[in-house]
Amino acid sequence: MMSATLKQRLANGQSVLMVNPNHVSSSLAEKLTRAGADSIFVDCEHGAAGFEQLQQMAKAARFGGGYTIVRPQSQDRSTITRCLNCGVDGVMVPLVHTAENAREVVRTIRYACPDDYDEKLIIVMIESTQAVENLDEILAVEGIDVFFVGPGDLSQSMGYSPRVAPGARRPQPVVELVDQTLGRIRRAGKFAGTLVVKEDVAHLVEAGAQLLYYHADPFVNDGVNVMRCLSASPVTRQSSVAV
Numbered sequence: 001m002m003s004a005t006l007k008q009r010l011a012n013g014q015s016v017l018m019v020n021p022n023h024v025s026s027s028l029a030e031k032l033t034r035a036g037a038d039s040i041f042v043d044c045e046h047g048a049a050g051f052e053q054l055q056q057m058a059k060a061a062r063f064g065g066g067y068t069i070v071r072p073q074s075q076d077r078s079t080i081t082r083c084l085n086c087g088v089d090g091v092m093v094p095l096v097h098t099a100e101n102a103r104e105v106v107r108t109i110r111y112a113c114p115d116d117y118d119e120k121l122i123i124v125m126i127e128s129t130q131a132v133e134n135l136d137e138i139l140a141v142e143g144i145d146v147f148f149v150g151p152g153d154l155s156q157s158m159g160y161s162p163r164v165a166p167g168a169r170r171p172q173p174v175v176e177l178v179d180q181t182l183g184r185i186r187r188a189g190k191f192a193g194t195l196v197v198k199e200d201v202a203h204l205v206e207a208g209a210q211l212l213y214y215h216a217d218p219f220v221n222d223g224v225n226v227m228r229c230l231s232a233s234p235v236t237r238q239s240s241v242a243v
Contacts (some may be wrong), residue, residue: 006038006067006089006121007145010191010210018069018193020215024049026060032216033066041213042070044083045094055086062087069121075105081112090121092148097130099137106143121145123193123211127153132181139188146211147185148193151178166218167199182208 009016019037021028024047029040040061042049049057058068067089072079075093083091093105102124110117122143126135127150139147152162155174164170170178178194185192186208193211196204201212 009038010146014210015205016193016211018211018213020213021057022047022215022217024053024057026053026056028216029057029068030060030064033061033064037066039067039069039089041092042068042088044073045071051082051086054083054088058087058089067121069123071125075101075108077108077111080105080108084109084112084120089119090123090145092123092125092146094125094150095127095153096124096138097128098134099141102138102141102144106141110143123148125150125153126181126185127151128157129154130157132177135181135184136188139185139190144190146191146193148211148213149178149181149185149209151195154178169200178204179207 006016016038017036018039018041019032020041020043021032029042032040040057042054042057044050044054054068054070058070061068068087069090069092070083070086070088071092071094072083075095080091080093091109096102096105105122105124109120109122113120123146124138124144125148126132126138131138132154151170151174154177155170156162158171158174158177160171160174169175182192182194182204191210192208193213194204194209195213196209197214197218205212
């Protein structure tokens, strides 16, 4: 199964690129995996995709040669089960603050996938100061593949805005806590992941992140900015007329 390939990449020490299309679009899901994304990420916690659309995007990503990871709306058993029944290759469960939360995630997915549990990539999100405080106990829970440090909600739990302006950095205390948490995960012999942008991806890989979560919108913005620069160039306008 394809999710086993993701697990194998992690086990081999390779990075796994997971891209959020940021739009409910099967064709974009397929294009992203054809372009080299290992997996698409469908965010049902904050995004607009419903179960039927999730199913369609998962099929499209598979057609493009990739995988699908979903973030369900909650830790609710029926919600996670329905997401898995849509054909996704793994789940990234939000707001896992305690070891008991983590154990319940494992119980839920074992219940939802009694015959193919081992083929699913199970990710829990470490995204609060409470989760960081309880990290050693959470890391000891068996059955979880990746521990994902969510910098946005972690920022908010530390009293900062979860948003970052393009080109800016998060407050230094958040940056340091993310780095420290990634290091703790890796030293425990577990796989770590986090959100990246192109300016900090090398640093975060060095800090221990293997599952790299990226948004598709920066690609679009970069392309638009290039076109704006070209359209503003007198040389380009003269060349266009000549053609």
